[in-house]
Amino acid sequence: MSDTLLSRFRFVVQIDLSGQGGDEGLAQGEGAFSEVTGLELTIEPTTFREGGYHLGPRQLIGKTTTTTLVLKRGVSLDEAFWAWIQRCTNGTYPLPYVSGAIHVQPPDGDASGDEAVWTFVNGIVTKVKSADLNATTAQDVPIEELHIVHEGLSRGAP
Numbered sequence: 313m314s315d316t317l318l319s320r321f322r323f324v325v326q327i328d329l330s331g332q333g334g335d336e337g338l339a340q341g342e343g344a345f346s347e348v349t350g351l352e353l354t355i356e357p358t359t360f361r362e363g364g365y366h367l368g369p370r371q372l373i374g375k376t377t378t379t380t381l382v383l384k385r386g387v388s389l390d391e392a393f394w395a396w397i398q399r400c401t402n403g404t405y406p407l408p409y410v411s412g413a414i415h416v417q418p419p420d421g422d423a424s425g426d427e428a429v430w431t432f433v434n435g436i437v438t439k440v441k442s443a444d445l446n447a448t449t450a451q452d453v454p455i456e457e458l459h460i461v462h463e464g465l466s467r468g469a470p
Contacts, residue, residue: 323348324415325383327396330434334406338396343388343455348414350381351430353465381414381432381460385443388455397458400437409434412460428467435462 326342329335356374388394399408412435416428439459 322346322417323383323386324417325386325412326415327393327410327412327435330409330411332409332434334399334408335396335410338399338408338410339392341388341390341392341394341396343383343386343390343393343458345383345386345455345458347384348381349384350379351414351465352379353377354379378462378465380438381435381462383458383460384456386455386458397437397440401440407436409436411435431466431468432460432462433464435460 323345324342325345325348326340328340329338354377356377358372358374359369360372361369396408396410411431411433414430414432416430418427437458438461439457440455441457443454443456
C-alpha cells in the first residue's frame with residue numbers, strides 16, 4: 313500500500329487465506345480505510361448457586377459473540393482484495409473464508425513506529441457499499457462501507 317494512501321487512511325486491512333476451502337485461486341490482499349467499527353466481543357456470563365458457598369452466586373463464562381466489522385471510507389487498488397469481495401458476494405460455494413488483520417497505523421511523527429493489530433478468523437463479506445459517484449471526488453473513496461462477519465477477534469499479531 314502506498315505511503316500516499318496511508319497518510320489519509322489509518323487502518324490497513326490485510327486478508328490471508330484460511331486454507332479451509334473456498335479460497336482457491338485467491339491471494340493475500342489488502343485495503344486501506346479511514347474508520348473501523350465492530351472491534352467488540354461480548355461474553356455472556358453464567359450464574360449459578362453452589363451448595364455450601366454462602367458469599368453469593370458463582371460467575372462463569374458462557375458463550376462469546378462477535379460483532380460485524382464495518383470498514384468505512386476506504387480504497388483498495390489490490391486485485392486480490394476485490395477478488396475476495398467478489399467471491400463472497402456472487403453466491404458461489406464454498407464461501408471464501410479468510411483470516412485477516414487490521415493494522416492501526418501510528419500517527420504522523422510517532423517515532424516509535426509501533427502499530428496496534430486486531431486479527432479476525434473465518435471472515436466473509438456480507439455488504440459492500442460504494443461511494444456516491446461525483447466527478448470531483450470519485451477516486452478519493454471508492455468503498456463507503458465494507459461489512460465483514462467473522463468467528464473470532466483478538467488483539468495482537470496474526
